[in-house]
Amino acid sequence: MLIRLTGGEVVDPVNGATAKRDVWIRDGLLVDAPKGATADETHDVSGCIVMAGAIDIHSHIGGGNVNTARLLLPEHHRSHLPRPANTPLSNAGWSTFQTGTLYAQMGFTTVVEPAMAPYTALHTHLELADIPIIDKATLAILGNDDFTLSLLRDSKSKAMLDDYVAWVIGSTRALGVKVINAGAAAAFKENVRSFSLDDTVPEYGVSSRKIVKSLQASVTRLDVPHPLHVHANNLGIAGSADTAAATIAATEGVPLHLAHLQFYGYGTEGKRKFSSEAARLAEAVNANPDVTIDIGQVMFGQTVTISSDVMRQFSAIGNASPKKTVILDGDGNGGGGIVPYRYKQDYYGSLQWAVGLELFLLITDPWRVYFTTDHPNGAPFTAYPELFELLMSSNARDAKSTELNATALGLTTLASVRREYTLEEIAIMTRAAPAKLLGLKDRGHLGAGGIADIAVYRKGRDIAKMFREAALVFKNGDLVVKNGKVTHYRWGKTLRLNPPPDKAMVKRMQAYHEERYGLSLDWFTFPDSAIQRPDPFAEVVS
Amino acid sequence: MSVAWIGSQPVPLTDAVRNAAKLLASSRCPVFTLDADVHGTRSAIALAERLGGAYDHAAGDLLAKEVALFTDHGGMFTTPGEARRRSSLIVIVGEIPVAHHELLRAWADSQPDLGDRQKRSWFHIDGTETAEAGKLARKLKAISLRGEVLSLPAALGVLRAGLQGQRIAASLTNIDRFKKALTTAQFPVFVFSGTSGETAGLVMLQGLIADLNKTGRASSVFLPADDDAWGTALTSLWMTGFPPRTGFSNSLPSYDPGRWDIQRMIRDKEADLHVWMSTRGGETPPRGGKIPLISLSKTNAPTSGAKITISVGKAGIDHDGVSYSSRTGTFRAVQAAQPSQLPSVSSIIGQLAEALPGKKALPC
Ligand SMILES: [Zn+2]
Numbered sequence: 001m002l003i004r005l006t007g008g009e010v011v012d013p014v015n016g017a018t019a020k021r022d023v024w025i026r027d028g029l030l031v032d033a034p035k036g037a038t039a040d041e042t043h044d045v046s047g048c049i050v051m052a053g054a055i056d057i058h059s060h061i062g063g064g065n066v067n068t069a070r071l072l073l074p075e076h077h078r079s080h081l082p083r084p085a086n087t088p089l090s091n092a093g094w095s096t097f098q099t100g101t102l103y104a105q106m107g108f109t110t111v112v113e114p115a116m117a118p119y120t121a122l123h124t125h126l127e128l129a130d131i132p133i134i135d136k137a138t139l140a141i142l143g144n145d146d147f148t149l150s151l152l153r154d155s156k157s158k159a160m161l162d163d164y165v166a167w168v169i170g171s172t173r174a175l176g177v178k179v180i181n182a183g184a185a186a187a188f189k190e191n192v193r194s195f196s197l198d199d200t201v202p203e204y205g206v207s208s209r210k211i212v213k214s215l216q217a218s219v220t221r222l223d224v225p226h227p228l229h230v231h232a233n234n235l236g237i238a239g240s241a242d243t244a245a246a247t248i249a250a251t252e253g254v255p256l257h258l259a260h261l262q263f264y265g266y267g268t269e270g271k272r273k274f275s276s277e278a279a280r281l282a283e284a285v286n287a288n289p290d291v292t293i294d295i296g297q298v299m300f301g302q303t304v305t306i307s308s309d310v311m312r313q314f315s316a317i318g319n320a321s322p323k324k325t326v327i328l329d330g331d332g333n334g335g336g337g338i339v340p341y342r343y344k345q346d347y348y349g350s351l352q353w354a355v356g357l358e359l360f361l362l363i364t365d366p367w368r369v370y371f372t373t374d375h376p377n378g379a380p381f382t383a384y385p386e387l388f389e390l391l392m393s394s395n396a397r398d399a400k401s402t403e404l405n406a407t408a409l410g411l412t413t414l415a416s417v418r419r420e421y422t423l424e425e426i427a428i429m430t431r432a433a434p435a436k437l438l439g440l441k442d443r444g445h446l447g448a449g450g451i452a453d454i455a456v457y458r459k460g461r462d463i464a465k466m467f468r469e470a471a472l473v474f475k476n477g478d479l480v481v482k483n484g485k486v487t488h489y490r491w492g493k494t495l496r497l498n499p500p501p502d503k504a505m506v507k508r509m510q511a512y513h514e515e516r517y518g519l520s521l522d523w524f525t526f527p528d529s530a531i532q533r534p535d536p537f538a539e540v541v542s
Numbered sequence: 543m544s545v546a547w548i549g550s551q552p553v554p555l556t557d558a559v560r561n562a563a564k565l566l567a568s569s570r571c572p573v574f575t576l577d578a579d580v581h582g583t584r585s586a587i588a589l590a591e592r593l594g595g596a597y598d599h600a601a602g603d604l605l606a607k608e609v610a611l612f613t614d615h616g617g618m619f620t621t622p623g624e625a626r627r628r629s630s631l632i633v634i635v636g637e638i639p640v641a642h643h644e645l646l647r648a649w650a651d652s653q654p655d656l657g658d659r660q661k662r663s664w665f666h667i668d669g670t671e672t673a674e675a676g677k678l679a680r681k682l683k684a685i686s687l688r689g690e691v692l693s694l695p696a697a698l699g700v701l702r703a704g705l706q707g708q709r710i711a712a713s714l715t716n717i718d719r720f721k722k723a724l725t726t727a728q729f730p731v732f733v734f735s736g737t738s739g740e741t742a743g744l745v746m747l748q749g750l751i752a753d754l755n756k757t758g759r760a761s762s763v764f765l766p767a768d769d770d771a772w773g774t775a776l777t778s779l780w781m782t783g784f785p786p787r788t789g790f791s792n793s794l795p796s797y798d799p800g801r802w803d804i805q806r807m808i809r810d811k812e813a814d815l816h817v818w819m820s821t822r823g824g825e826t827p828p829r830g831g832k833i834p835l836i837s838l839s840k841t842n843a844p845t846s847g848a849k850i851t852i853s854v855g856k857a858g859i860d861h862d863g864v865s866y867s868s869r870t871g872t873f874r875a876v877q878a879a880q881p882s883q884l885p886s887v888s889s890i891i892g893q894l895a896e897a898l899p900g901k902k903a904l905p906c
Contacts, residue, residue: 062780064872070779071612074797095783095795097905119623120872126580126864127780132905146627146656189628189729190657191759203656314755326612329620329761331871338616489905516655517623518648523870530864530875532581532888 002026003477004039007046008456013424014432014445023050025452028477032448045456048471051427052446053109053453055434058229058259058294059375061099061113061136062127064120065306068326069338069376070094073304094380100132101486102382107455107470110135110434110443110495114178114229114259115308117141117334121172122526128494129531133480135492135538137438139229140172141308143179143211144186145332147512149204152214158221163505165218171525173496173537175438176226177219178259180333181233181309182211188311189329195311196233197246208233209250220254224497225439225540227255227292232264235312240264241277248281251290257437260296260374261285265355269411272347276412278355282362285369292437293363294370297356297387299379300349304340306376313337343379350405352378354412360391361417366428367436385468391421392463439540440495452477493538545853545884547844555852559890562836562850563897566593569815573804575600575827576774576786577819579857580864580873582887583777586819588904589891591782596789596802596813599774600820604767606799607744608736609775609785617748620731620761621871626652630660631727633720634684635747636668636694636738637675642765642868646733650682658728665720667701669694669739687714695743702750730760736767765868770822773866773873808833818845819887821856838887855884 003025011018024031024039060066094102103111111131116124116138128136142148142165151161165177183206184195190202200207216228232247234240244264247256258264261281269275285291302321307313310327314337317325321342328335343349356378363369375381389396394417401409409415421429435444442451456472469484480488510521517523528537546558566572566589574590574597576583590597599605611617625632626649638646654662664684668675669692679686689697689712700712705721714720724730732747747762754760766772775785782788784797787804800806807813808831816835818827823840827847837845837852840860844851857863858876863886867874895904 067776067779068612070783071609071775071785072616074613074784096780098783119621119870122864122875123776123873126777126873130584130780189624189759191728324614324616326616327618329618329624329759331621331623334621516627517870518626518652519869523867523874526864526875529862532864 001041001477002034002037002039003041003043005043005045005050005454005456007044008048008050010050010446011423011427012052012446013428015447018424023446023454025474025477028452030446030448030450030452043472045472048456048458049423050446051107051455051457052431052444052450053455053473053475054107054430055110055438055440055444056103056108056372056381057112057370057434057437058114058372059111059381060115060306060377061111061131061375062096063113063116063124064334065115065308065336065338067123067127068328069304069306072324072326072338073340096127096130097132100134104133104473104475104481104486105470105484106384106467107457107473108134109453109455109473109475110137110440112137112139112175112438114139115141115180116172116174117308117330118168118172119331119334119524122530125173125494125531125536129491129533129536131492132489133475133486133492135495137175137495138173139176139178139226140168140174141178141180141333142168143182143215143333144184146186146516147332148211149183149186149201149206152206152210153204158218161214161218162221163502165215166222166499167501167505167509169224169497170499170501173494175495175497175540176224176229177215178229178231179212179215180231180307181235181311182208184208184233184309184311185333185335188314193311193315197243197250212247213250216254216256222499226437227257229257229259231259231309235263235309236316238266238274239268240266241281244281245284248284248288248291251288253290255290255292258291258293260372260378261293261359262296262298262352262356262378263374265359270407274348274351276351276355276358278358279362279413282359285363286365292368292370293359294372294374295356295359296372296374296378297360298343298349298352299373299383299386300343300345300353301379302340302342303376303380304338306336306338308333308336310335310337313339345404347405347408350408351411353404354409354414357390357397358412358414358417361419362413366425367433369429370434370437371430385464388426388467389463392426394418394420396463491533494536495540496537498539543842547851549849550844558850558852559893559897562852563894565815565834565836565849566894567898569593571595571807571813572815572817573597573807573813575804575816575818577770577821578774578887579770579876580773580777582819582821582857582863582891583774584781585888585891585904586817587778587781589895591790591793591795592895592898592904594790594793596787596804596807597778598787598802598804599768599771600825601768601771602786602804604736605771605775605786607741608764608766608772610741611744611748613785614741615745615748618751618755618761619764622763622869623871625649625731625733625763627655628657628729629727629731630654630658630662631723631730632662632664633730633732634664634666634679634682635698635732635734636743637672638678638733638735638765639737639767640674641769642735643678645765645869646678646682658726660726663723665716665723667694667697667714669697685716685719687716687720689714694739695746698743698746698750702746702753705750706753728759730754732760732762733765734762735765766866769866769868776866819854821854821887823856838890840884852890853884854887854890855882857886860884861886
């Protein structure tokens with residue numbers, strides 16, 4: 001099957017300047033224009049821009065905590081279900097089915113669930129397998145579990161830590177490793193209520209910094225393409241910019257990804273002792289090539305915060321709206337908190353909104369800043385089209401700013417920053433750079449040999465509309481979306497690494513689980529066949 | 543041995559499937575009583591969506607109570623693994639289903655290796671004690687926290703007030719021993735189930751736990767009244783966004799424990815076809831229904847009153863599958879313990895879907 005997209009303006013910075021050219025698909029892959037061949041199917045995409053399918057590196061789309069949010073908040077789902085296209089707001093209850101549908105309609109073709117607790121990996125993968133159309137991937141959480149902390153306390157060898165990390169990645173089918181408020185979930189079980197980079201976990205005497213540095217080094221030694229994905233300490237707290245700056249300064253030449261930096265962009269200035277430190281953090285990121293970050297942009301309205309940072313979520317219970325929450329002290333890296341929240345256009349909400357935009361606009365290299373709302377923590381992913389508009393139009397930012405709290409905005413640099421993202425920068429930030437960061441060579445660009453994940457947008461004045469309703473979307477060459485609506489359902493794969501397990505580590509894991517949990521290891525692991533779909537996983541070879 | 547019947551007449555499986563599909567196709571509002579593993583549940587919900595039906599679990603009444611704790615309130619929870627390793631003070635709340643007694647006894651036989659690492663002590667708070675709860679409490683050597691003529695929610699209220707230092711008329715046995723135990727336990731855990739009592743009592747329990755967390759740590763372990771039912775609730779949540787009881791109108795799911803109460807729908811003749819599952823076997827469909835019944839049951843005889851009976855296996859016994867397990871508090875891949883020829887619920891529902899007019903395969 002040979003497909004030709006003709007007449008479109010191709011925005012593919014990896015393969016050259018934006019230009020009108022045809023894009024050819026043969027059997028699911030991108031190919032160079034074949035000489036003398038006629039297409040079986042031709043799509044006239046004049047007046048449209050053509051990009052690779054978008055990739056979201058950090059969006060909480062499935063797993064135990066996401067499902068608990070659905071359980072806690074069925075009313076959100078009900079009130080928004082009949083008109084999802086018009087409500088970029090609360091989506092707490094969205095099903096796996098809608099997740100795939102709505103992502104695809106915006107031209108997204110790969111999404112990473114960034115917080116998979118190893119012991120509930122099967123649950124996560126069951127959910128991801130039921131998300132249609134798109135490809136998925138997960139990051140396995142480490143750094144709060146007794147096994148890791150004991151290895152560090154007992155100064156076990158780097159090789160043993162590497163064997164453990166590799167075993168976790170392989171057995172949970174992950175694409176990378178994330179650490180969440182390193183050590184804090186373990187400390188919270190011992191009634192510690194605040195935790196910073198140089199605090200130590202009781203019982204283990206291991207500092208948060210040591211956990212992060214050890215895992216960062218291990219991931220690098222193991223050649224995991226995605227650098228350690230770090231959710232730093234002190235999320236959301238006034239003064240957290242110091243923690244973020246210290247974490248950025250701690251890379252020491254080794255790559256590190258800092259998640260949802262917006263939530264750490266706060267200083268203690270002003271009457272309310274809550275101010276923007278975005279400019280300082282942007283400078284720190286600009287000056288340190290080891291660091292990549294994603295934003296976690298806040299958009300206004302009802303949402304629900306879902307995080308494995310159980311200490312932080314517990315401290316946020318008082319702000320829950322509506323007033324119901326779940327706090328889970330899980331096994332090791334599991335657990336977390338579900339706290340529904342409404343971002344208001346008040347002082348705090350306005351400041352958070354501006355901090356995110358400042359970071360987007362002041363970090364100069366689009367290869368190192370990633371487009372996220374930390375769905376659904378800053379906003380549901382359905383708010384992406386409005387966010388694209390804010391990044392691409394300073395007028396849109398000015399217009400929104402007039403509705404917001406002037407005092408808060410006055411403590412930011414936002415009004416003075418006139419940068420507007422170009423389509424090429426959007427393509428880098430949401431396509432090329434994520435593919436590179438995750439080690440996915442087959443996507444994020446439109447060069448021959450890549451998979452035919454393509455998003456076609458109809459050019460128009462209304463930027464949000466353009467990105468909300470893709471004119472056409474292809475996934476692996478299948479036409480799945482037409483005029484902003486899914487026309488064909490198919491099943492994507494979950495991308496994983498598959499490092500060979502070390503035999504001695506498997507034995508150690510068997511003994512550990514039998515001794516500590518009274519259960520054999522097979523209670524915690526699963527075969528691919530448990531997913532009951534043909535080939536649910538695709539191995540990424542680095 | 544027969545695996546399919548029309549009425550009481552043994553028939554080839556394909557005939558039973560064809561006839562069941564005819565009933566499904568002509569139904570205006572089919573209702574599904576679920577009793578299967580994750581994959582059977584996924585198939586059944588997908589079929590209910592296609593046909594515009596409603597579904598609930600066979601243990602739906604208890605499940606609704608457990609679901610209501612979350613939809614109404616939420617709470618603080620921990621996992622069975624964490625409780626075993628970290629908690630030196632366990633409080634059993636009301637009656638815990640027999641299926642979980644082995645788990646609790648295994649904790650009793652082990653020593654915490656995290657946290658305060660003290661020898662585990664056990665308490666049991668209850669209203670009117672049932673025989674089973676009493677037996678368990680004695681086996682665990684649990685110290686009884688009870689008040690004269692107090693219901694469980696009332697006893698929990700008295701305990702909460704007592705721990706807050708309020709002066710109240712009622713009191714509980716052994717409350718001073720409990721207070722003393724609390725002073726040294728770093729991570730006390732309350733174990734409860736949907737069988738522990740009404741939702742109001744479970745909410746009171748969570749209030750008590752929230753109080754304890756103001757200055758120290760405490761949590762609860764939720765052991766579902768029925769593991770398979772809880773697994774069905776979790777599966778329903780990701781598939782539709784909602785727990786049972788959920789139904790589909792205009793192919794959109796809606797959650798409404800009253801409107802989609804299947805037994806009520808059958809009684810009020812809102813439903814016109816009942817697809818009833820029992821993979822655990824040995825059960826009979828609830829009486830009182832006057833509408834046609836399709837039975838997917840682990841049985842070697844036709845289900846009494848069913849228009850069509852198809853015998854199915856159980857995940858973890860007859861075939862591999864995925865089930866929720868309270869041992870870990872999450873899903874587990876289960877292997878067939880005694881592999882048999884009995885088909886899985888998901889395979890039968892897949893065949894039913896393909897036999898429907900339009901012949902579309904289900905997404906699950
Ligand atoms: Zn996140």
